[in-house]
Amino acid sequence: MSADLSDLYQQVILDHNRRPRNRGKLPTANRVAHGDNPSCGDQCSVYLRLDAGVPGQPDRIGDLSFDGSGCAISQASASLMTTQLKGKTAAEAEALYQNFHAIVTTGKEPEEISDLGAFAGVHAFPARIKCATLGWHAALNALKNDATPATTESHTD
Amino acid sequence: MPDWKKIRSDFPVLDQQVHGKPLIYLDNAATTQKPRVVLEALARFYARDNSNVHRGLHTLSMRATDAYEGARARVGKFINAADPAEIIFTRGTTEAINLVAASWGGANLQPGDVILLTEMEHHSNLVPWQLIAQRTGAKLRYVPILGADVEGGLDLAQLDALLTPEVKIFAFTHVSNTTGTINPAAHLCSRAKKVGAITVIDGAQSIGHLPVDVRTIGCDFYAFSGHKMAGPTGIGALYGRRALLDAMPPWQGGGGMISLVDYFESRWKPSPERFEAGTPNVADAVALGVACDYLDALGRDQIAAHDGALARLAYEKLSVLPGIRLLGPRGERSGLVSFAFKDVHAHDIVTFADEDGIALRGGHHCNQPLMKKLGLTSTTRASFYVYNTAEEIDVFAASLRRILKFFGGA
Ligand SMILES: Cc1ncc(COP(=O)(O)O)c(C=O)c1O
Secondary structure (H helix, E strand, O other): OOHHHHHHOOHHHHHHHHOOOOEOOOOOOOEEEEEEEOOOOEEEEEEEEEEOOOOOOOOEEEEEEEEEEOOHHHHHHHHHHHHHHOOOOHHHHHHHHHHHHHHHHHOOOOOOOOHHHHHHHHHHOHHHHHHHHHHHHHHHHHHHOOOOOEEHHHOOO | OOOHHHHHHHOHHHOOEEOOEEOEEOEOOOOOOOOHHHHHHHHHHHHHHOOOOOOOOOHHHHHHHHHHHHHHHHHHHHOOOOOHHHEEEEOOHHHHHHHHHHHHHHHHOOOOOEEEEEOOOOHHHOHHHHHHHHHHOOEEEEEOEOOOOOOOOEOHHHHHHHOOOOEEEEEEEOEOOOOOOEOOHHHHHHHHHHOOOEEEEEOOOOOOOOOOOHHHHOOOEEEEEHHHOOOOOOOEEEEEOHHHHHOOOOOOOOOOOEEEEOOOOEEEOOOOHHHOOOOOOHHHHHHHHHHHHHHHHHOHHHHHHHHHHHHHHHHHHHHOOOOEEEOOOOOOOOOEEEEEEOOOOHHHHHHHHHHOOEEOEEEOOOOHHHHHHOOOOOEEEEEOOOOOOHHHHHHHHHHHHHHHHHOOOO
16 A cells, blocks of 8 residues: 555544444533535534633533445544534634644644644545535534535635 | 457557556446547548548538538447438537527526436536536536445436426436446436426436437437447537527527628538537548448447446456445446545556556446435546456456455455
């Protein structure tokens, strides 16, 4: 197997693909958003519960889950994302997405150690960047309470 | 019988490595590769004859016109049309179907009329009908597929109930790009004729693979693409019966299609010019004529036998893989296999196979309603053509086995 391919399908990714975390509908969710990738038919729904902060403090993600179908990259990315976003504010989630986006588009591993770095290999497969970011688009839409489905076509990646 | 091994050397693109492996091109249902004679025809036209057609009185323009009209006659002969004027050059299948829908549909459909389609249509034989149905108030109706994996093709037992007198158009694909089903085109046309419906056949997947005789089939329209029959992209044709074409209004206006233009109204030329507004795609049409020569020299019955045998071989080899779901007929099929696994996604398969130099396609194949009906979001498809070999299918099957192992399957 080529170096590019083994970089793409890292153990962390294969593990999340085989045993997805937080998969299924979240019964306590108060936000939901759907994402799809029209060119390949991948779909992802993100359910999240936003908990009100103490007055003056921003809301935080109390819990979240995902559901959908797609390739190993899209499923693993959504699964890993759910483990990273718990407890975060909308601003923190957006910042984390920016980090993630930089990782998958440039291949540069993050400075602080994070499982997100497992997705650095995606950059060598530009057609697969959309797969890696699908769940994130849905999650960010859910945080914005934007009911229009996130579609990877309308994003610059 | 053609020397299939030698045919490979007719296709310059095949002589290359991908990721250090010899290219195995199994994405022929998306587009076929082009033989050297077709590439040379393109270059020759531009280097020697290039000029605008019709209206020209100088030597080059006359040469270009002759070459373009010669190509029309050649394409007509390829499908046994009665008259070259029954061939309208288009950008491809999609544009040809849009032409019929907009022109014949726009002029003839009334509220309450029915357009009969099948559940296995490509988006390009579906969306144009949705658009014209919305404009005219006609309704869509579908011939269902048979079997959980479409192994039974179309459910022909339903035809009596579906082909009612309100049906004005029956549009169906000759060969499915997603299941490899070969539909009984002549039978479907004769059934449609009984209720007075016109028939429109999507020939994108049949034109380069099977002998096609529009008069034996008995269809009113037949749409196809050059790039799926060893010809260039950007050119295709609509065959239409002369009597129907001459009664149809133009669908696009411009130069070349009028007999007389006044500031307030114009008169149209007869078919085919009426439907070819603007400067046509002359060079690609000429090269398409050469592709017809190339395929006829091989023999389309021979091509059908060759592609079909490869598809059955692939079907057999893949059917033993654990957890595989193969779509389409078990026996006779066109030159493709389409399959899905529960735990390994088509896009992961395509990425892995590419590393072995194998070009496959994964996705919904512009067939989303069918995918949904089958409970799938995508399949992986391997599709074959004249230059593919049994050895390539061995390499493909072995690659697939490694992929499954990697993802924790077999
Ligand atoms: C069955 C079928 N119909 C129509 C088309 C559309 O052909 P084109 O894109 O050349 O217009 C295709 C090709 O993808 C096809 O497979």
